[in-house]
Amino acid sequence: MKQKAVIAGVLCFAALSTASAKSLQVYFGTYTSGGTSDGIYRSELDLDTGALSNPVLASEAANPSFIEIHPSGKFLYAVSEGNGPGRVGAYAIDADTGDLTLLNRQPSGGSGPCHVSLDHAGRNALVANYGSGSVSVIPIRLDGSLAEPTGFVQHAGSSVNRQRQRGPHAHSINASPDDRFAFVADLGIDKIMIYRLDVEAGTIVANDPPFVALAPGSGPRHSAFAPDGRHVYVINELAGTVTAFDYDASSGALTAIQTISTLPAGFDGTNSCAEIRVHPSGVFLYGSNRGHDSLVVYRIDPAQGTLSFVEHETAGIKTPRNFNIDPSGTFCLVANQGSDSVVVFRVNAKTGVLEPTAHNVAVAKPVCIRFLAPGWL
Secondary structure (H helix, E strand, O other): OOEEOOOOOOOOOOOOOOOOOOEEEEEEEEOOOOOOOOEEEEEEEEOOOOOEOOOEEEEEOOOOOOEEEOOOOOEEEEEEOOOOEEEEEEEEEOOOOOOEEEEEEEEEEEEOEEEEEEOOOOOEEEEEEOOOOEEEEEEEOOOOOEOOOOEEEEOOOOOOOOOOOOOOOEEEEEEOOOOOEEEEEEOOOOEEEEEEEEOOOOEEEEEEEEEEEOOOOOOEEEEEEOOOOOEEEEEEOOOOEEEEEEEOOOOOOEEEEEEEEOOOOOOOOOOEEEEEEEOOOOOEEEEEEEOOOEEEEEEEOOOOOOEEEEEEEOOOOOOEEEEEEOOOOOEEEEEEOOOOEEEEEEEOOOOOOEEEEEEEEEOOOEEEEEEEOOOOO
């Protein structure tokens, strides 16, 4: 059952031109272990109806669990997650078909790579290795292929959860809007590590301050910047919370201003959080719960950056590993790792509420969703 809070206010943002194209290419990263998936899949999202075309294989790949698209729209990068040494693959995107052609692969610098992002200039791939608790910077050549890694940091430490936090587990890495800093959410040590990023040299070094600590047992997983660049939001996998931070763009410092639950009052089941997203408008924030099997929706205070609860959406959601909101802010696609499907919701522009549609497609073990946005968005 949904839980909602009354929301006041109206969201205004530019509508798509009727002369614009009406569909987006969508890519799905998956787990291939078990033999039900063969790699990276692609589909078309109809921006009028929210319908997805039948997914087709864009490229074979081994456990391409997390993917990212280059700002040029010409290349895609995917980690290959497994028990041994990790690798990252670079792919060229066919402009006509959307199919992928492997350019090359490079070592991820550790084991169990689980997250890849790019700096905003598209100069480097930033990789988080969950298994070994390390991060790497891998330069991107002009042809889209990957050079050898040039930046590397090994984390150390532990925290209070003896099952999940016996050592460091870097779970995501993201560049600041100006590419001066890189932020790493390390689930194993309950810290957001802060690094100075040099996109020209492809290096990262400890910042001052070097980190911000979260409450013991939080298990920070993923982070997201607000569009205005003044606030950062972190979803804590183990604690089932979201922490909001003020961000100082001059020093890279993060100052916690709020921690709020992702779960309804009284929930006593097992849960782990996964993805976090800020709506393109900057007005709403979304997080996923695996266990409660829901997306939680918050409204963002435009002045303070703090969050207020809107709803829990559960319709058609089962183990939501990842989700994404299309660049126009119209549709939210949820990757149900637990039911081998991707389900589509329409985002209510005034309230942020997720409105179920009749649209879903079968994708085996979906883990990551990325849009290939054309220039008109």
